[in-house]
Amino acid sequence: MKNRKIEIWVGLFVVLSIAALLMLALQVSGLSNFYSAKGSYIVKASFTNIGGLKVRSKVTICGVTVGRVVNISLEKTESGEYEALALLAIQNDFAKIPDDSSAKILTAGLLGDNYVEIVPGQSENFLKDWSLIELTSQAILLEDLISKLATGSNK
Amino acid sequence: MLENYLYDIGYRTLAVLESIGRASRAIFFAIFSKPDFVHGPARLVAQLYSVGVLSLIIILVSGFFIGMVLGLQGYNILSRFGADQALGELIALSMVRELGPVVGALLFSGRAGSALTAEIALMKTTEQLSSMEMMGVDPLHRVIAPRFWAGQISLPMLTLIFNAVAIIGGYTVGVDWLGVDDGAFWSNMQVSVDFKEDVQNGIIKSIVFATVVTWIAVYQGLNSTPTSEGIGRATTKTVVYSSLCILGLDFFLTAVMFRGI
Numbered sequence: 059m060k061n062r063k064i065e066i067w068v069g070l071f072v073v074l075s076i077a078a079l080l081m082l083a084l085q086v087s088g089l090s091n092f093y094s095a096k097g098s099y100i101v102k103a104s105f106t107n108i109g110g111l112k113v114r115s116k117v118t119i120c121g122v123t124v125g126r127v128v129n130i131s132l133e134k135t136e137s138g139e140y141e142a143l144a145l146l147a148i149q150n151d152f153a154k155i156p157d158d159s160s161a162k163i164l165t166a167g168l169l170g171d172n173y174v175e176i177v178p179g180q181s182e183n184f185l186k187d188w189s190l191i192e193l194t195s196q197a198i199l200l201e202d203l204i205s206k207l208a209t210g211s212n213k
Numbered sequence: 214m215l216e217n218y219l220y221d222i223g224y225r226t227l228a229v230l231e232s233i234g235r236a237s238r239a240i241f242f243a244i245f246s247k248p249d250f251v252h253g254p255a256r257l258v259a260q261l262y263s264v265g266v267l268s269l270i271i272i273l274v275s276g277f278f279i280g281m282v283l284g285l286q287g288y289n290i291l292s293r294f295g296a297d298q299a300l301g302e303l304i305a306l307s308m309v310r311e312l313g314p315v316v317g318a319l320l321f322s323g324r325a326g327s328a329l330t331a332e333i334a335l336m337k338t339t340e341q342l343s344s345m346e347m348m349g350v351d352p353l354h355r356v357i358a359p360r361f362w363a364g365q366i367s368l369p370m371l372t373l374i375f376n377a378v379a380i381i382g383g384y385t386v387g388v389d390w391l392g393v394d395d396g397a398f399w400s401n402m403q404v405s406v407d408f409k410e411d412v413q414n415g416i417i418k419s420i421v422f423a424t425v426v427t428w429i430a431v432y433q434g435l436n437s438t439p440t441s442e443g444i445g446r447a448t449t450k451t452v453v454y455s456s457l458c459i460l461g462l463d464f465f466l467t468a469v470m471f472r473g474i
Contacts, residue, residue, distance in 0.1 A: 061258070064259060067262055067266040068266060071266045071367075074269075078373040078374045081377045082377060086305050086376075086380060086402055087403065087407060087408040114396040115400065166298065170298060171298045
């Protein structure tokens, strides 16, 4: 072929644009979730209300990012109430988290994102893969605070 | 006196209508000419190279820098409200919806549109087009059609590349240099960017711009005065008219797509 070079360049152009489309579809508009939980273990935590917590929100201990939220689902407890179950992928570097630790949902700044803060407990036993964090406190919803303030209810 | 004014208005209107008619006729015959399956693909590939591949460098470099600038400016303002996690959202939405198709098309008209016009105008000046007609080869089919389709195919692809590179540029500045949280950058982006609503509408915009830019470029080439000065003027006109059309059309497209008119 005499135009071989030109065809190679056009082929490269096409491949590049398909790669760009794939990136826009998968990574930017989130048609699928590529976050790999490699090198980390899963800890479960259920909350009465997760507020604005999202998949890929960060998980911190003392403010240091140790992992990500990888899945959020709605669960029905034995007592018949609904709870949000969040799966937290925590990096293996932070393997020694006491199993009586508690998790709470905080907000970064006034308008910032929600994230999960794990407050370490005193236990000698550590959280393992797929173990549940028992003590959780739900997200503080700004709307709830405002409505309480407005109606003056003391609940 | 009045008669002269009327003559003037009438003459200009007819001239505009005539040029629109000639442009439509040229593009109509270029699009609907009998496809040549033997030599057509090779000609298209050659034009894809000169229209698309040669525009890659300018698209890649300016995309990266536009993303980086958006990252810097967005971070400065958003961090004042403690909302710097929304940086990914800001960059992705502004690129995919507006900046990608519009700036991509402007760059494309400057790089590829002007080259198309100059090439065709020079063919006309050196009487290659008339000699083709003498030999019974339809220049609309032989010269215009592959260039039109090449522009039509290249610009949407270039826009996709432009968007992706700009987001990578914004990521480099925002996450790697300024310390925005990696997960929040992508998760906010994924929550707010919808593939259909945003990415697809951006692609539709770039297809419309591609039609307009290549149409103006080939018509200005065909319609140029066959002198060296005429080639220069035709090239300038291509860039000016297509920039104006892109920006004007973008307003209407945005109004229709995102406001539900």
